[in-house]
Amino acid sequence: MKKYTPADIEPKWQSVWAENKAHQTSEETDKPTFYALEMFPYPSGEGLHMGHVRNYAIGDVLARFKGMNGYRVLHPMGADAFGLPAENAAIQRGVNPRAWTLKNMERIRQEQSRLGNSYDWDRYVGTCTPEYYHFTQWLFLLFYERGLAYRKKGTVNWCPQCATVLANEQVENGLCWRCDSEVVKKDLEQWYLKITDYADRLLEGLDELTEWPEKVRAMQRNWIGKSEGAQISFTIPELGLTEVPVFTTRPDTLYGVSYMVLAPEHPLVPRLIEGKPNEQTIDQFIGQMKKETELSRTGSDVEKIGYDTGAVAVHPLTGKEIPIWVANYVLMDYGTGAVMGVPAHDERDFLFAGKYGLPIRTVILPPGQEHGKNDEMKEAYVDEGTLVNSGSFDGMSKREAISAITHHLEEVGSGGKTTTYRLRDWLVSRQRYWGCPIPIVYCDSCGVVPIPKEDLPVTLPEDVTFDGKSNPLTTSDSFRYTSCPSCGKEARRETDTMDTFIDSSWYYLRYTDPKNKELPFAPEKANEWMAVDDYIGGVEHAVLHLLYSRFVTKVLHDAEMIQVDEPFKRLFTLGMVLKDGSKMSKSKGNVVSPMEIIEKYGADTARMFVLFAAPADGELDWNDAGVDGIYRFLNRVWRMAQQHVELVHEKPEVKLEDSVAQGLNRLLHQTVKKVTIDAGDRYQFNTAISAIMELVNGINAYPAEGDRGVLAEAVEKMVLMLAPFVPHITEELWHDFGHESSVHKKSWPTYDEKALILDEVEIVVQINGKVRHKSVLPATADKAMIEETILAEEKVKALIEGKTIRKVVVVPGKLVNIVAQ
RNA sequence: GCGGAUGUGGCGGAAUCGGCAGACGCGCUAGACUCAGGAUCUAGUGAUCAUUGUGAUCGUGGAGGUUCAAGUCCUCUCAUCCGCACCA
Numbered sequence: 001m002k003k004y005t006p007a008d009i010e011p012k013w014q015s016v017w018a019e020n021k022a023h024q025t026s027e028e029t030d031k032p033t034f035y036a037l038e039m040f041p042y043p044s045g046e047g048l049h050m051g052h053v054r055n056y057a058i059g060d061v062l063a064r065f066k067g068m069n070g071y072r073v074l075h076p077m078g079a080d081a082f083g084l085p086a087e088n089a090a091i092q093r094g095v096n097p098r099a100w101t102l103k104n105m106e107r108i109r110q111e112q113s114r115l116g117n118s119y120d121w122d123r124y125v126g127t128c129t130p131e132y133y134h135f136t137q138w139l140f141l142l143f144y145e146r147g148l149a150y151r152k153k154g155t156v157n158w159c160p161q162c163a164t165v166l167a168n169e170q171v172e173n174g175l176c177w178r179c180d181s182e183v184v185k186k187d188l189e190q191w192y193l194k195i196t197d198y199a200d201r202l203l204e205g206l207d208e209l210t211e212w213p214e215k216v217r218a219m220q221r222n223w224i225g226k227s228e229g230a231q232i233s234f235t236i237p238e239l240g241l242t243e244v245p246v247f248t249t250r251p252d253t254l255y256g257v258s259y260m261v262l263a264p265e266h267p268l269v270p271r272l273i274e275g276k277p278n279e280q281t282i283d284q285f286i287g288q289m290k291k292e293t294e295l296s297r298t299g300s301d302v303e304k305i306g307y308d309t310g311a312v313a314v315h316p317l318t319g320k321e322i323p324i325w326v327a328n329y330v331l332m333d334y335g336t337g338a339v340m341g342v343p344a345h346d347e348r349d350f351l352f353a354g355k356y357g358l359p360i361r362t363v364i365l366p367p368g369q370e371h372g373k374n375d376e377m378k379e380a381y382v383d384e385g386t387l388v389n390s391g392s393f394d395g396m397s398k399r400e401a402i403s404a405i406t407h408h409l410e411e412v413g414s415g416g417k418t419t420t421y422r423l424r425d426w427l428v429s430r431q432r433y434w435g436c437p438i439p440i441v442y443c444d445s446c447g448v449v450p451i452p453k454e455d456l457p458v459t460l461p462e463d464v465t466f467d468g469k470s471n472p473l474t475t476s477d478s479f480r481y482t483s484c485p486s487c488g489k490e491a492r493r494e495t496d497t498m499d500t501f502i503d504s505s506w507y508y509l510r511y512t513d514p515k516n517k518e519l520p521f522a523p524e525k526a527n528e529w530m531a532v533d534d535y536i537g538g539v540e541h542a543v544l545h546l547l548y549s550r551f552v553t554k555v556l557h558d559a560e561m562i563q564v565d566e567p568f569k570r571l572f573t574l575g576m577v578l579k580d581g582s583k584m585s586k587s588k589g590n591v592v593s594p595m596e597i598i599e600k601y602g603a604d605t606a607r608m609f610v611l612f613a614a615p616a617d618g619e620l621d622w623n624d625a626g627v628d629g630i631y632r633f634l635n636r637v638w639r640m641a642q643q644h645v646e647l648v649h650e651k652p653e654v655k656l657e658d659s660v661a662q663g664l665n666r667l668l669h670q671t672v673k674k675v676t677i678d679a680g681d682r683y684q685f686n687t688a689i690s691a692i693m694e695l696v697n698g699i700n701a702y703p704a705e706g707d708r709g710v711l712a713e714a715v716e717k718m719v720l721m722l723a724p725f726v727p728h729i730t731e732e733l734w735h736d737f738g739h740e741s742s743v744h745k746k747s748w749p750t751y752d753e754k755a756l757i758l759d760e761v762e763i764v765v766q767i768n769g770k771v772r773h774k775s776v777l778p779a780t781a782d783k784a785m786i787e788e789t790i791l792a793e794e795k796v797k798a799l800i801e802g803k804t805i806r807k808v809v810v811v812p813g814k815l816v817n818i819v820a821q
Numbered sequence: 822g823c824g825g826a827u828g829u830g831g832c833g834g835a836a837u838c839g840g841c842a843g844a845c846g847c848g849c850u851a852g853a854c855u856c857a858g859g860a861u862c863u864a865g866u867g868a869u870c871a872u873u874g875u876g877a878u879c880g881u882g883g884a885g886g887u888u889c890a891a892g893u894c895c896u897c898u899c900a901u902c903c904g905c906a907c908c909a
Binding site for chain 2: 221
């Protein structure tokens with residue numbers, strides 16, 4: 001018998017598929033489309049890791065499964081190829097970032113092919129190629145034209161290690177998302193994309209994304225951070241200001257205000273403290289706050305520090321004066337950078353007032369309480385209650401007062417309803433070389449001038465110096481100095497490049513029309529495929545890539561480039577691959593190399609193991625013994641199939657005359673049903689595989705003298721069902737069965753509900769809810785018949801001897817429960 | 822603190838509608854074949870007790886509840902993981 005040698009058959013079929021262009025996207029436009037997409041990788045120098053293998057295995061099963069089920073499948077792959085590591089390699093080892101990246105891209109591509117993934121390589125997209133970034137620039141200009149790209153000077157996040165600014169989404173707990181360095185504040189003029197214009201639509205759109213994990217939707221909602229409240233204007237008479245707004249979600253507590261707090265960076269602070277006793281101290285404090293890292297400034301356990309400016313503000317409704325403070329716990333970039341301090345009804349204000357001896361005024365009493373007891377307050381009261389000490393609003397509930405006071409403020413011109421978002425505009429400038437150049441020049445006469453679209457792409461120059469200190473693009477005179485597209489005079493090029501998240505925010509659209517030289521994609525091509533039916537990747541992009549992509553899609557929708565306004569119909573986030581309970585990492589020395597596993601067992605084993613060992617959305621702890629188990633299973637499949645090659649070839653007639661044959665036939669149909677549902681709809685690859693294992697066990701247990709027809713059919717269909725999971729071994733076996741064409745072009749087997757029906761079923765007999773007996777009855781037996789038959793059985797009679805039957809519950813086809821005492 | 826999830830044998834995990842808990846795999850035990858076994862095949866494998874066979878009791882983090890019947894539904898509670906967190 002032929003031996004199972006994955007090391008031979010896998011490369012063999014991979015080259016056959018490559019030669020035949022087996023995975024090329026079909027042009028059969030009469031079929032429904034299915035767009036299966038896995039997040040494309042960053043081509044690091046390390047090659048693929050197990051997380052990639054798992055990600056691609058899931059995508060490949062779905063793509064192949066849909067293909068066998070009559071869909072026209074788009075299953076592309078590419079590389080997210082701009083980014084810092086290439087440039088760091090240039091700085092550290094003097095290599096060319098382009099060459100370094102292209103080499104890695106090629107390596108990753110080979111490894112992806114070696115996994116047997118069914119990508120349409122003709123649609124391969126690398127974001128670092130001029131053919132691609134041409135249109136990243138085009139996109140930037142589209143944003144610019146639509147007023148969605150702008151320059152602004154402001155305090156930004158700076159990563160000293162990466163020597164570049166970062167968007168808010170890219171700072172995690174005060175640390176750089178890429179290198180974990182502490183992020184510091186800098187004042188710089190930078191390019192932003194106006195994602196805040198889309199805050200509401202990005203939020204509302206989440207409700208429609210019912211096929212996204214709730215977790216990701218919650219994270220995005222949280223990130224957008226919509227907060228409805230009121231803006232309330234206080235006056236500062238000494239500055240002659242009538243409108244100094246604070247933002248609050250609790251306008252109902254307005255009468256409880258006992259002070260006002262400004263953020264240290266608030267523009268009014270210098271004017272307020274001028275000539276005041278605290279001027280120097282506060283000035284120092286502001287300087288200190290600016291130096292603080294994100295982490296030490298915003299952690300919730302950071303102590304509240306504040307200073308009295310000595311200035312006062314006037315309450316818009318009572319006309320009373322309250323002191324104005326400056327404190328670290330108020331952030332300039334949220335709301336208005338100013339808050340009203342209501343210690344009685346806000347936890348932070350309560351702590352702050354306690355520390356500095358500021359008055360606490362109760363204006364809301366808990367239900368059932370008659371009088372305020374300030375002295376005894378141990379914490380702020382933030383819940384529902386009745387207003388007191390609030391003028392004409394006394395007696396109202398919290399809810400009533402919120403709208404009444406807001407309304408009143410509007411009437412007197414001191415504020416009104418406002419919505420605030422936590423989401424900030426997307427800072428997209430990066431002071432680095434290996435990214436997409438921002439297509440803008442600065443002209444002394446014309447100012448900021450976009451490069452005309454017909455002059456794109458602005459290509460990255462080669463005459464640059466990588467010193468690790470400054471942006472290499474500033475060292476290229478050929479790049480930097482240019483002429484103004486508008487007036488022709490000398491002009492300077494923008495030397496910042498774009499955040500690589502822009503590159504990845506539209507690549508899924510490029511796949512639909514990857515060779516287009518005029519446009520990022522032709523609308524009709526994108527409309528043919530979009531939205532992505534299944535998008536598969538890690539949860540770490542929940543508020544980065546996935547939010548940016550949604551934003552970009554909405555803008556392109558508004559620009560009438562595309563019909564859909566959500567890019568990913570269904571999102572699947574896979575779990576991490578662990579080893580010995582922790583994340584694989586070089587420092588822990590617990591990395592399992594995919595290529596070593598493939599060398600030892602083959603890609604089919606690797607794929608099947610990652611799919612079988614755990615549910616796809618949960619963590620997967622790598623287990624060498626489990627891999628052996630899968631390898632043994634595939635060997636078992638191989639031997640069993642080889643044993644029946646002749647039989648399958650002969651295709652004997654299926655007779656189903658005896659119960660054993662009927663049993664195998666039923667098992668076969670059951671398996672087809674389960675695998676179809678589990679793999680096709682439920683992302684339950686582990687249970688789909690275990691169902692196939694049961695079928696294999698069933699076939700192996702089938703008696704040699706049994707009906708040959710059903711056996712042949714079962715063996716053949718088993719191979720078909722395994723095909724999406726283990727494409728190589730099944731292709732080999734399929735050809736051994738005598739077929740000329742690929743198993744992957746074959747239709748997915750169907751099942752017949754009628755074949756699932758049993759003639760006789762085992763009925764469980766419970767007495768008082770406990771299983772006491774089992775009895776085989778005709779499947780068609782009705783309630784009355786079942787009850788009668790069961791109660792007449794000797795065994796049952798013995799069991800209820802001496803007891804009174806109170807009740808008999810009959811579930812046809814399943815069980816009888818006799819309640820007796 | 823807020824949000825999302827999870828908790829089932831020695832282990833990974835099944836159980837889609839409330840209806841035999843533990844499918845499938847790993848591991849383990851015994852046996853067969855074998856020069857050999859980390860190959861293959863056969864049988865067994867939740868715990869406790871009993872046993873010639875049949876069996877009995879307990880058992881899905883914990884405590885209650887609903888129900889003829891609960892891993893599944895309800896109330897409370899504990900633990901773990903992930904995300905966010907001075908957001909006014």
